[in-house]
Amino acid sequence: MVKIDEVARAAGVSISTVSYALSGKRPVSVETRQRVERAVADLGYSPNARARMLAERRTQIFALTEPLRDDTHAPTHMAFVLATSIAARRKEYDILLLTEAEASAGMRRVADSGLVDAILVLDVAPDDERVGLSRAIRTPTVFIGVPSDTDGLICVDLDFVAATRRGVDALVEAGHTSIGLLGHTPEAYELSNFPPRVRDAFYAHTAERGVAGRLRIPDGPGAAAERFRRAAGDLIDGGATGILVQGNEEAHLSVLAEAERRGLRIPADLSLVSLAATHDTGSLPVPLTAIPLVPQDSCDLAVELAARRAAGENVAPGIRLIAPLFVDRGSIAAPAPAALAPAIRPTA
Amino acid sequence: MVKIDEVARAAGVSISTVSYALSGKRPVSVETRQRVERAVADLGYSPNARARMLAERRTQIFALTEPLRDDTHAPTHMAFVLATSIAARRKEYDILLLTEAEASAGMRRVADSGLVDAILVLDVAPDDERVGLSRAIRTPTVFIGVPSDTDGLICVDLDFVAATRRGVDALVEAGHTSIGLLGHTPEAYELSNFPPRVRDAFYAHTAERGVAGRLRIPDGPGAAAERFRRAAGDLIDGGATGILVQGNEEAHLSVLAEAERRGLRIPADLSLVSLAATHDTGSLPVPLTAIPLVPQDSCDLAVELAARRAAGENVAPGIRLIAPLFVDRGSIAAPAPAALAPAIRPTA
């Protein structure tokens, strides 16, 4: 490996001039710069990352902690990891994976040794062990997701409350007076941070708009697809003429399957809105109007904040919520008059 | 951050003694070691990774290049990433993610700058661009998968040929004379490295054992599940009494669904063997006898080899194939006598 002093010799300048010519941190005459660039190209010089790290007191590496649970939805998770990596590279950072079972141990290790400039936290649980640790270490930490106790933390996330309200509003404004929410699995309300936020916002906002709001959680026996279908069916039986669909592709497909089974056309007989999905709801058998969760948005912002903190900038703690998008794909219409009847006299 | 000289002062010893007491690379008297350990604990000292990297001329980091294609099966991919990370940590290495669209650019960057000690290559394509690059750089590289041209490369993979033969043998020995292979999607035979190996071994070995061997690729119209079912159905119609099932969980479920649709009991009416699956074929509706692809096995070996090369050890280039496992879950039986007829007179 050729070193900087060889480049300096070849270019007939000093080491510091080579360094400055390459970094641009000090003006260098055009002629000198060209001589340096020529030498760099001739010798195939590439600055040594280890030496640079020591001298600059930073590594240009971010750690990404991602405790993989059994119920982790791989495609969604991968989307976040990829989005984080892309965002980081745009700012000249690399991503170091922290997958150790004891997430805190990994974080502590990279923080204490100065191996990374900042830590990004994925798959945040309400009572995440990494919250306490992040307060104990000096390495800047950014959470992608919102834990219960956010005191002093920097968090980034989709504004699930606004997203939920937007979904409810869209249906209410189309004339729906009975709205269903297809929930997550029971465990998700304990292990993940956003399902409760959606649930609470749903109840609060349907009440506020004066419409019936009903949540159905996919539980009970059977495969996942079966549970989703049953939950969707229950919502329809309960009189819901518009449903907010959460969850992965399978959940969405199951709702569509149940609608088809009942001969319900979308949106003529049933209005659907996809809420906070990471997959493409436009390529479903029936394209769905969606308020999507776009990993790249959250990850871009998280990386941006991490980079600022790593650069020594003072970033105020707090929760940064990303305004939801609304993608109209025509799966909302006014409720069918006929469908109103069972909603009004459910047991007649 | 407390530095090594402060520890030395607190312990009343020299810097080098602290270093040796911590690394164990030189004998240190018990008493001295305890004094050092005490000082380390008191001051909360943790060696600076950047300084260590420069001094030791290595980073204890492996790069993992994983070009994510659209057809990447997220759960399988995640399993490999996780397995790699786990294996690496066991040997005190961290994993740096290389996800750039131009995989070669990322590899070149980390190699030229000495940012990593070795590179692990995932999702290997037959004509992978990373093959040529790996020959051009000095950083040790290990492929998890086998490209077409392996000259001079270190590759690790499941022995797909042996696995395929083992699957064929198991069915032949149970008395089957007509065996089906549920193939991968047509694109997989271009983009991925192992489907052709399985296909070729299947044809060769069924011929060698003197039984009929037929491959059916899930193509044509319809959703994936539909294509898998059709392919399985075609194999059965073609007289196959035993089928080697490849692919993801959906492929397996589809074959089981098709069997159920036809009222075929497993293994009484139809024998099934899962081949090279990464998911748990024991928790399917019908547990399947399997010759699994265990990511941890490949990744452990790959990391082992990478670590050896990184340590300067001379590792011979070549393909290391991992002997397949055979997990008997009772989904193989002798072919039903009635089923023999169509196999013998297919068009009668």
Next chain:
DNA sequence: TTGAAAGCGCTACCAT
């Protein structure tokens, strides 16, 4: 505009 040299915080060689 350029150069010399003092770090960055360790490891490991050479002494004793």
Next chain:
DNA sequence: ATGGTAGCGCTTTCAA
């Protein structure tokens, strides 16, 4: 068994 110190290959301050 222990200590002193020369690197490791850069960046950046201080001088000119």
